Amino acid sequence: MFSESISIALAGLKANKLRAMLTMLGIIIGVGAVIAMVSIGMGVKDKVATSIAGLGSNLLVVTPGASNAGGSRQAAGSSITLNEKDAIAISQEVAGINLVAPAVTRSYQVVFGNQNWTTSIQGTTPDIQGIRNYNIEEGSFFTNQDLETRARVAVLGKTVAENLFNGGTPIGQTIRINNAPFRVVGVLEAKGESAGGNQDDTVIIPLKTAQERLMGITYIQNINVQATGTDVIYQVQDDITTLLRARHKLPTTTPDDFTVRNMVAIMAAADETTSMITSLLAVVAGLSLLVGGIGIMNIMLVSVTERTREIGIRKALGARYQNILLQFLIEAIVISVTGGVLGIALGIGASYGISSVAGWNTVISSLAIVAAFAFSVFIGLFFGIYPARKAALLDPIEALRYE
Amino acid sequence: MSILLSEVTKVYQLGGERVNALAGINLSISPGEFTAIMGPSGSGKSTLMNILGCLDRPTAGSYMLDGEEVATLNDDQLAITRNKKIGFVFQSFNLLPRMTTLQNVALPMVYAGVDKRERLARAEQVLGMVGLESRMNHQPNELSGGQRQRVAIARALVNDPTIIMADEPTGNLDTKSGDEVMNIFSELNSQGRTIILVTHEPDIAEYAGRVVYVRDGLIERDEWKVR
Numbered sequence: 338m339f340s341e342s343i344s345i346a347l348a349g350l351k352a353n354k355l356r357a358m359l360t361m362l363g364i365i366i367g368v369g370a371v372i373a374m375v376s377i378g379m380g381v382k383d384k385v386a387t388s389i390a391g392l393g394s395n396l397l398v399v400t401p402g403a404s405n406a407g408g409s410r411q412a413a414g415s416s417i418t419l420n421e422k423d424a425i426a427i428s429q430e431v432a433g434i435n436l437v438a439p440a441v442t443r444s445y446q447v448v449f450g451n452q453n454w455t456t457s458i459q460g461t462t463p464d465i466q467g468i469r470n471y472n473i474e475e476g477s478f479f480t481n482q483d484l485e486t487r488a489r490v491a492v493l494g495k496t497v498a499e500n501l502f503n504g505g506t507p508i509g510q511t512i513r514i515n516n517a518p519f520r521v522v523g524v525l526e527a528k529g530e531s532a533g534g535n536q537d538d539t540v541i542i543p544l545k546t547a548q549e550r551l552m553g554i555t556y557i558q559n560i561n562v563q564a565t566g567t568d569v570i571y572q573v574q575d576d577i578t579t580l581l582r583a584r585h586k587l588p589t590t591t592p593d594d595f596t597v598r599n600m601v602a603i604m605a606a607a608d609e610t611t612s613m614i615t616s617l618l619a620v621v622a623g624l625s626l627l628v629g630g631i632g633i634m635n636i637m638l639v640s641v642t643e644r645t646r647e648i649g650i651r652k653a654l655g656a657r658y659q660n661i662l663l664q665f666l667i668e669a670i671v672i673s674v675t676g677g678v679l680g681i682a683l684g685i686g687a688s689y690g691i692s693s694v695a696g697w698n699t700v701i702s703s704l705a706i707v708a709a710f711a712f713s714v715f716i717g718l719f720f721g722i723y724p725a726r727k728a729a730l731l732d733p734i735e736a737l738r739y740e
Numbered sequence: 741m742s743i744l745l746s747e748v749t750k751v752y753q754l755g756g757e758r759v760n761a762l763a764g765i766n767l768s769i770s771p772g773e774f775t776a777i778m779g780p781s782g783s784g785k786s787t788l789m790n791i792l793g794c795l796d797r798p799t800a801g802s803y804m805l806d807g808e809e810v811a812t813l814n815d816d817q818l819a820i821t822r823n824k825k826i827g828f829v830f831q832s833f834n835l836l837p838r839m840t841t842l843q844n845v846a847l848p849m850v851y852a853g854v855d856k857r858e859r860l861a862r863a864e865q866v867l868g869m870v871g872l873e874s875r876m877n878h879q880p881n882e883l884s885g886g887q888r889q890r891v892a893i894a895r896a897l898v899n900d901p902t903i904i905m906a907d908e909p910t911g912n913l914d915t916k917s918g919d920e921v922m923n924i925f926s927e928l929n930s931q932g933r934t935i936i937l938v939t940h941e942p943d944i945a946e947y948a949g950r951v952v953y954v955r956d957g958l959i960e961r962d963e964w965k966v967r
Contacts, residue, residue: 341850348839651851653828653834654823657816657851658816659816734790737834
């Protein structure tokens, strides 16, 4: 009986091909839009997640608080309350830590030959490699020995290397940072953009060289800490806070003179934001699917009215309530399911199109495909049931008399 | 007794007004009878026909069809009864457009749950009985009026019903096609089928062996012809 209803419904649709196609278009666009929008949203989410992960996994960054010069509070991080001993204390006294790298950063002009480039100079320890996932492309990173001897050596970010050397080999060359000569020992692999800007626009030199030979300071500007895992990172954050308060002898009523930023927490916040963007896009696209559903209902109502006499004839010949109901319901579902399948193709095509034309990152989500398809079937059922019931409940005598 | 109506009434509510379409009909029709129902418009003959055809239920009274009470059946049961026991022939043919002759004839068997191969074989055989097997792949609009009515008769016969109900079957036909169609009914009757014919043309009623005159919702006269 069911297969009979399907063939009757298909014959009904064939009789009005253009109309069925136009109605289907509503669903095609709706399903396609849901899939394309979700894939854009997922693409953004994916990109944000990779760029945050690019900063280093399980990363905590300790920065000093705002300095207070005569009642006027300066920017956060301007205080000079952190020093290298704090970093050593953290690595020795706090459990659940892999690596600790104190660092100073300042912007200087870098010169090689007739080329110059202004970039941020980071003074830090070799442990920064493991924390920030720096990989060496050419040469090598500086060593702990270089750190202790305050050696004038530098590791260049890819952007800096390209701008100063124009494709030439930087290793072994001498560059001038703020007029002081530094020997280039390595070039980092490109890492691309991240949440903090271009990660390749940097020069890394040993911490003590930077403090004593370049900047003339004894304090440090941040401490990068890598925890052993996501599960301990909040505990590590609390422990660092407790330790630094004790070391800085802060009374309980005084606020912290430093900040511990937890990249996992930042990632969670970013993830929440991008998830919200994705849902928002999906909801807007879902609305167009709903409009498509209303189109189905509209056309099915027209169809029932037009075919009142046919319904009367079928009933006179012995069609029962469920026969007529199934006939019209299946018509609606065929429209929505066919539209759904074509919409999936459109959505996937659009995602690829968007990523190749606009250059946006898109991630096709199988969940979105399944959900959009299921929703389109549901819409066919939901908007098909009322016209189908209307048809099935027609009085055969009235229907036969209908002109 | 294939049909037995006792004290059948039908009351409509028409804009707050009660209309007694049937005011107490008693009628029995034996198997194999060819009965014509005649009457002016408004006499209630259409209502009677709808009730006899199980398209409608009486307000009160009893309708025994083949020994089964059908006056109290629900819509689906009525549909099943129509499908199995009654074959309809309408004035305006009522064939489905965009379906071939063969598919039209096979349609009642779809609702009887007969499988497709058997359906088409049976439909072809019945089309042969009305002399239209050569037209089985034509659509109704490619046929003449007389041919269409013969297709409709084939469709009425296909589930081998107890009764053939014909409502003004010659109303849209010229005299010659009308006669052809009536001859088919006579032949079906001579094979032992019960035929009920609703008409207002005395010439057509002539084919029947019995004429029931309806007026004001009551049977006015019931004439038997001696052949």
